[in-house]
Amino acid sequence: MFIVAAIAIFIGMVLVLVRLFVGPTLYDRVLALNSFGTHTVLFIGVLGFLTGRPDFLDIALLYALINFIGTIAILKFFRYRAIGDIPRTPEKEVEQ
Amino acid sequence: MSALETAQQVLSWIFILSGSFFVIVGALGVLRFPDFWSRLHAASITDSAGVILLLIGMALQVGISLIAVKLIIIGVFLFITGPTSTHAVANAALVSGLRPKEAKGLTGATPEPHS
Numbered sequence: 001m002f003i004v005a006a007i008a009i010f011i012g013m014v015l016v017l018v019r020l021f022v023g024p025t026l027y028d029r030v031l032a033l034n035s036f037g038t039h040t041v042l043f044i045g046v047l048g049f050l051t052g053r054p055d056f057l058d059i060a061l062l063y064a065l066i067n068f069i070g071t072i073a074i075l076k077f078f079r080y081r082a083i084g085d086i087p088r089t090p091e092k093e094v095e096q
Numbered sequence: 097m098s099a100l101e102t103a104q105q106v107l108s109w110i111f112i113l114s115g116s117f118f119v120i121v122g123a124l125g126v127l128r129f130p131d132f133w134s135r136l137h138a139a140s141i142t143d144s145a146g147v148i149l150l151l152i153g154m155a156l157q158v159g160i161s162l163i164a165v166k167l168i169i170i171g172v173f174l175f176i177t178g179p180t181s182t183h184a185v186a187n188a189a190l191v192s193g194l195r196p197k198e199a200k201g202l203t204g205a206t207p208e209p210h211s
Contacts, residue, residue: 001109005150008116012123012142019127019135027189028132034181035126035139038174042119042150045170049154057166064170068177075188 002050009046013039030074037067108156115149122146133196136186143178147171 013036020032041064048056073083080086118141125138151171155164 001112005112005116005153008120012119015120015123015127025132025189025194027185027192027194028135030188031132031135031139031182031185032126034185035123035142038143038147038178039119039123041170041174042147045154045167046150049157054158054163057163057170061166061170061173064173064177068181071181072184075184079188079191 002046005046006043006050009039009043013043026078030071030078033074034067034071037063037070041067104156104159108153111149111153111156115146115153118142118149119146131197132189132194133186136182140178140182143174143182147174147178 016032016036016039020029020036023029023032041060044056044060044063048054048060077083122138122140122142122145125141126135129135129138148171151167155167158164158167
């Protein structure tokens with residue numbers, strides 16, 4: 001039963017990965033990356049049950065945290081072109 | 097195996113199989129939908145239905161234990177951060193000037209210029 005879920009999530013990962021490489025705009029790629037991370041969290045959890053070691057759920061929780069932070073960091077970088085402090089340009093307002 | 101355990105197993109199978117179905121449906125929608133704004137809906141199917149059903153199925157498999165608590169923590173975290181990141185992506189796309197393509201028939205005529 002877990003092998004069915006693992007195969008289904010793997011197929012979903014492949015389909016989302018195709019959209020990540022094909023995607024016409026940047027935001028399609030970011031959306032596909034976020035969805036790929038969610039699939040990966042589920043896949044790690046199911047794989048832990050499949051091999052009889054449910055301790056993999058700690059890794060899945062850690063991956064969920066990293067996925068959320070990574071998505072927000074990518075969006076911030078492509079909006080402000082900087083990850084740390086936002087450079088202030090006096091003549092041209094960066095925001096909006 | 098008592099009747100209660102059998103019912104638990106069958107319920108767990110149902111949850112995991114329907115969760116797998118929703119995961120595949122969401123991924124297929126992300127791949128096949130024509131527009132960014134419609135792909136957002138398909139991605140949120142995986143984020144809501146697939147995650148919740150699969151995690152409930154796995155929690156029914158182990159019963160009441162520490163692993164079920166970890167599954168609930170993962171579920172609550174994904175339940176909060178999934179809509180948040182989807183909203184962040186949509187807001188960034190809207191600010192950058194991406195607009196939805198208006199549907200003029202199934203073949204999709206040329207979109208009208210917006211603003």
